[in-house]
Amino acid sequence: MVSIVVATHGHLAESLLEAAAMLLGEEKNIWAIGFFPGDSTEHLLLQFQNILNKFENEDILILTDILGGSPFNTAARLAIENSHIEVISGINLPILLDIIQNRTDMNLNTLVSHVINISADTITTLSKNINHNQNDLQEEEL
Amino acid sequence: MIISLVRIDDRLIHGQVATDWVRYTHCDRIIVINDLIAMDEIRKKLLLAITPAGVKTSIITIGKAIEAYNNPKYKDLNAMFLLTCPQDILSLIEGGVSIKSINIGGMSYKEGKKQITAAVSVSDDDISCFNELYKKGIELEIRMLSTERKVNWMEVAN
Numbered sequence: 001m002v003s004i005v006v007a008t009h010g011h012l013a014e015s016l017l018e019a020a021a022m023l024l025g026e027e028k029n030i031w032a033i034g035f036f037p038g039d040s041t042e043h044l045l046l047q048f049q050n051i052l053n054k055f056e057n058e059d060i061l062i063l064t065d066i067l068g069g070s071p072f073n074t075a076a077r078l079a080i081e082n083s084h085i086e087v088i089s090g091i092n093l094p095i096l097l098d099i100i101q102n103r104t105d106m107n108l109n110t111l112v113s114h115v116i117n118i119s120a121d122t123i124t125t126l127s128k129n130i131n132h133n134q135n136d137l138q139e140e141e142l
Numbered sequence: 143m144i145i146s147l148v149r150i151d152d153r154l155i156h157g158q159v160a161t162d163w164v165r166y167t168h169c170d171r172i173i174v175i176n177d178l179i180a181m182d183e184i185r186k187k188l189l190l191a192i193t194p195a196g197v198k199t200s201i202i203t204i205g206k207a208i209e210a211y212n213n214p215k216y217k218d219l220n221a222m223f224l225l226t227c228p229q230d231i232l233s234l235i236e237g238g239v240s241i242k243s244i245n246i247g248g249m250s251y252k253e254g255k256k257q258i259t260a261a262v263s264v265s266d267d268d269i270s271c272f273n274e275l276y277k278k279g280i281e282l283e284i285r286m287l288s289t290e291r292k293v294n295w296m297e298v299a300n
Contacts, residue, residue, distance in 0.1 A: 025289035129191040
C-alpha cells in the first residue's frame with residue numbers, strides 16, 4: 001500500500017481528509033500537514049520528518065496544493081533524494097478519493113501515472129455532462 | 143439481471159453512492175426506480191449528468207423495472223437499484239423481483255418521522271413496510287458506506 005501525506009496551506013489538507021472520510025470511511029496510513037501564517041519551513045520540514053521517519057523503503061505519495069508553495073517545496077527537498085517518495089501538486093477531492101481507492105492495487109509509479117491520466121477529467125461542467133450523458137440514454141432501452 | 147445492491151437513499155446518486163458503492167458493487171448500471179422522478183425530465187437530466195465514470199444510469203418506473211428484471215436481455219447486467227422508500231421495494235417484490243437484502247443508506251428527516259440513526263428517519267408507514275420486508279426474510283441493514291458495520295433494522299426499530 002502506498003502511504004499518503006497531504007500537505008497544504010491552511011486547514012485544506014485536514015479538511016480534504018475529513019471530506020474523504022465522509023465518502024469512503026476512515027483510512028489508515030494517511031496524514032495531513034497544514035502550513036499556517038507565521039510557520040517556518042523548518043517547522044514544516046519537521047512535521048514531514050515525523051511522519052516519514054515511520055517508514056523505510058516504503059512508497060509514499062505526498063499530495064500538495066500548489067506547485068512552488070512551501071508545502072510542495074519542503075516535500076521536494078525530501079523527495080529529491082528518495083526514490084520511494086513522489087510529490088504531486090494540484091490535489092483536489094476527486095483525485096484524493098481515486099488515490100485512496102487505488103493505492104492498495106498500484107505501486108507508486110503506476111499510481112502517479114494513473115493520477116496524471118485522470119486529473120484533467122476531475123474538473124468538469126454541468127453542461128458538458130448533461131450533453132454527454134443524454135445521448136447515452138437515447139441509445140438504451142433501459 | 144444481477145442485482146448487486148438494493149439501496150434506499152432519498153438523495154439517490156450522491157457522493158457516497160458515486161464513490162463507495164459503485165466501486166463496491168462493480169455494477170454496470172445504476173437503476174433509479176421511482177415513478178415520479180421517471181416522469182420528471184429535469185430531475186432525470188440531472189441524475190444522468192452526475193453518472194459516475196464507468197457506469198450508466200437509468201431512471202425508470204417501478205413497472206418498467208419489473209419488466210427489465212424479467213427480460214432475458216438483461217440477464218448478465220450487474221445493476222444497483224436505488225430507491226427512495228421501502229414502499230417501492232414492496233411493489234417490486236409483489237411484481238416478482240427477488241430481493242434478499244436491502245441496504246438502508248439515507249432517509250431524511252421530515253415532520254412526523256422518527257429518527258432512528260444519524261442518516262435514517264422513518265414514518266409509521268415506513269416502519270410497517272420494513273416490518274413486512276423483515277417477515278419475508280429479507281436482510282435489512284443500515285449503512286451509509288460499505289466499510290461501516292451493518293446495523294440491522296431490528297436493532298433500532300423498536
